Amino acid sequence: MAPVLVWCIYCILGIVHSKAGWSISTPEEILGEFGKDVLLPCTFQQPKNDYKGNIEVIWRTKVHFDGPVIFHCVNSASAMSNCSAPSTETSKMSRYSLAGDARQNNLSLLIRKASFEDNDSYFCRVQLEGKGNSWETKRGTNLKVPPFIKQLYISVDRFGDHSVTCEAMGLPLPTIVWVQPQNQNFTVRNSSGNQSVSSTVPAILNETHTCRASNLFGTEERSIHRGVSITIPEGKLKISFMALSGILLGIVILLVIVLIVKHQGSSTKHINVKKSCQNDKDEKPGGIYMNMPKRTV
The missing domain is CATH 2.60.40.10 (Immunoglobulins)
Incomplete structure (x- = not known):
């Protein structure tokens, strides 16, 4: 026994x-x-x-x-x-x-x-x-091998609204739960693909957002904080980029015009100097002394 x-x-x-x-x-x-x-x-x-x-x-x-x-x-x-x-x-x-x-x-x-x-x-x-x-x-x-949180990031749409997205991988597909912020009633947008799933919620100012991904093999958590920051919505960002590109292009064109005008002015001055020198050579040597008074000894 x-x-x-x-x-x-x-x-x-x-x-x-x-x-x-x-x-x-x-x-x-x-x-x-x-x-x-x-x-x-x-x-x-x-x-x-x-x-x-x-x-x-x-x-x-x-x-x-x-x-x-x-x-x-x-x-x-x-x-x-x-x-x-x-x-x-x-x-x-x-x-x-x-x-x-x-x-x-x-x-x-x-x-x-x-x-x-x-x-x-x-x-x-x-x-x-x-x-x-x-x-x-x-x-x-x-x-x-528990789920793996691939990305956790904050984005801004063209209207200036902030969102936080959690992308997780696992097999079987993990379930995503937002642990923080607590006591918040917001809409959750979920999507899934091959071994991956994502969840997006509104990003609340001065709040820490914690994403928890879990399946029968384990759990993983990651957090991200949305602080005070200056952000440009996606649509306005494109407009700002186009405006900045136009300003830079205008500056380049203006510099090219200035260089061309400067070069032309330098060439004209050089031609005038050459013509002046040629006129001096064409004068007769005797003509210089004809108007000078005679000296007597």
């Missing part, structure tokens, strides 16, 4: 014994974050402390023993490691790798850039050479 009770306790804790000297341990739940790497810990103990043979590592999803294999690694005595992922998708193969050292009884799996499709149950299996020298977790580890 006592061994059965101990075995049940190990099952509840996620530590399963197959026989004396054998155990494998994994956490019941891991919380990941969308777009970031996540580690699924797995350690084991086996009675052969001086074991030098091959160590085979297998990770499955869905159900233990019969679930689809997502990672397979054989650590041999002749080589440091020889790992392969059975998936035929190259992008999927590169996302899984052995983070632990099988020779140190660590079979932890690293998943790169967690996605919402990674929400699943994961089962770790270790197998040594020889019949019966293997074990796999029965309870597994539940990986949860």
Whole structure:
């Protein structure tokens, strides 16, 4: 009766014994974050402390023993490691790798850039050479990737009205709830797409607006504050931009005209100087002294 009770306790804790000297341990739940790497810990103990043979590592999803294999690694005595992922998708193969050292009884799996499709149950299996020298977790580890708030921003329409929009992603699609401001009766505009949903409410002056996105895998919150600021509505902004562009264009045209007039004035002056010099050369030398009085000695 006592061994059965101990075995049940190990099952509840996620530590399963197959026989004396054998155990494998994994956490019941891991919380990941969308777009970031996540580690699924797995350690084991086996009675052969001086074991030098091959160590085979297998990770499955869905159900233990019969679930689809997502990672397979054989650590041999002749080589440091020889790992392969059975998936035929190259992008999927590169996302899984052995983070632990099988020779140190660590079979932890690293998943790169967690996605919402990674929400699943994961089962770790270790197998040594020889019949019966293997074990796999029965309870597994539940990986949860909660919703991700992609954007939270304040915008102004052409009438000068302020709105705050929250865009969230998740699978299944998350539900967006505005936690703050409280006790406000305003209209909420919602829209949804592929793995994303958005919600827009009026932005209240000097208030903090908190968006909460949640589904069965978790919750995320973000806040934004609308303070006093000088804003230009979208329609007036376009008009202001066109007016500024017209002013700049007028300044450029005026500068071009000034440069042309200045250049023409300089050319006219140069021509007049040349004509004056030419007239001086055309005068007879004797004509200069004819009007001068004669000196007597």
